[in-house]
Amino acid sequence: MKYVLALLLAVALAPAQAALDWETALNGDQRSAENKARDSSRHPRQTLEFFGIEEGMTVVELSPGGGWYTEVLAPLVAPNGQLYAAHFGMNLSSNAYFRNALGGFLQKLASNNDLYGPVKVTQLAPPDEVTVAPAGSADLIVAFRNIHSWMRMGSLDATLAAAFTALKPGGVLGIVQHRAPSGDDPAEMARSGYVTEAYVIAAAEKAGFKLDARSEINANPRDTADHANGVWSLPPALRGGDEDRARFEAIGESDRMTLRFVKPA
Template identity: 55%
Template sequence: MNDRTAPLDQTVDSAEPSSIRRRVLATLALLPLTGVAAAVDRPATASAAALHAAVDGPQRSAANRARDGARHPFETLEFFGLRPDWQVIEIAPGGGWYTEILAPFLNPHGRLYAAHYPADGTSDQRRARAAFRAKLAADPVTYSRVVLGTLPVTRFTDVHPPGGADAVLTFRNIHNWIADGHFDETLRAFFDVLKPGGVLGVEEHRAPPGTSLARVIDSGYVPQDFVVERARAAGFVFQAASEVNANPRDTHDHAQGVWALPPTLRGGEVDRAKYVAIGESDRMTLRFVKPLSAAAPSRATR
């Protein structure tokens, strides 16, 4: 859940009405049923109850709970079709906002793999990884089964669920990969590590259609059709989109990009009330699948 410049565990100053958390506004793009899952599977009642318990559990910090009104974690993970017996890779978990939910949800029957910054990365990346590792160590009851690995660029090196992952989840990271020039390679690494029928769940800051690549890099907002196009080029099938994380108050045209908004509020006190009133960014929430007919991951990516 990495907005690269955002401080870890920062609270949000405004929240969406709680009623939004009770509905998922999904537009299902039902695809040709050749070699792919036919529709978005909803978790069974028991899975939904376990997911609610993880979202509402005492392991979550008060600061992270304060952002639920803007991030809708239950609805987002339900939309991705998350099941408690899945092997899930969380990409760039940052300070562990989603890890606090995913780990207890998957602990009994599944497993969480956290692909964090490299241990030999920049000083900021090393600090972020060390803080995340310390978070895991401080609560072994919740996090002892989490496997800590490293973000892929061209391939995964150390987080490989046996038989392939059931899901790869990424929250607000794609703009960084575009800026760093490895978005396509990273998508292919996701495709390789997933088992056939596996899910790629994406949440990302959403730019208006036609936004230039230069503006994407400068603003942190990415056009939804661009993400769909590149994921398809990597081999994925686009299965569904949800508006659960949409924010119609976001005009997408802030001088300091998405980082003008909560939780970063890069401008400090300048226009702070305006940006707090807007809330967190307008976001796409997308579900892709790896076709059932896709080949098993190559030896190089295991």
């Protein structure tokens, strides 16, 4: 009985885990009205909770682009954790797209040092630059709609290997990707942006990951994934201009798989 009472007292006196600051993450001034409007399609809170984000974690965002998810992640991770943003490598600066994307991202971070000051920018440019975070340091690594780009650049295997190295045993790799309902042609997947779940799972398992769970959080059954301009036919890109614009706007953003993998302990 004394042991039980002591255990109950210890639990009662243990400090409660700090709550994640979802209010700032989703509604803070760092986010534009345009970005907030996309929450209904991207479901950032539900997605990150599915991946298992917790206070105090070390989190790596792979290929963060313009920083849409960085705006959400920084308030969640910065207080007691560490956020790494693995962006394009400096050695790719000869490519105008890479240079402009990295420059814009760094400007975003510099615009709000209180929020983004703790974010550590690393370089992801296989095969030379693949240390996205110190080996075995990350609790969670996330990748949002990047698989097709890595396929196009021939860097998917190296990128997944880099994530595997950076994760702790038992750590999580969370992937959101435009979903093709069928198909086995990697070149077409890279062109269209739509990739099959089977292809993503096989690539992750090849790197050593184990599929832990799937979610339909980011599913869109209206998307047939067979558009002339691929995923960029849909909002927000609407690459076809006024042609079929109303139809594509009615579809909304793409159908997406949401997969959680673990690095075996």
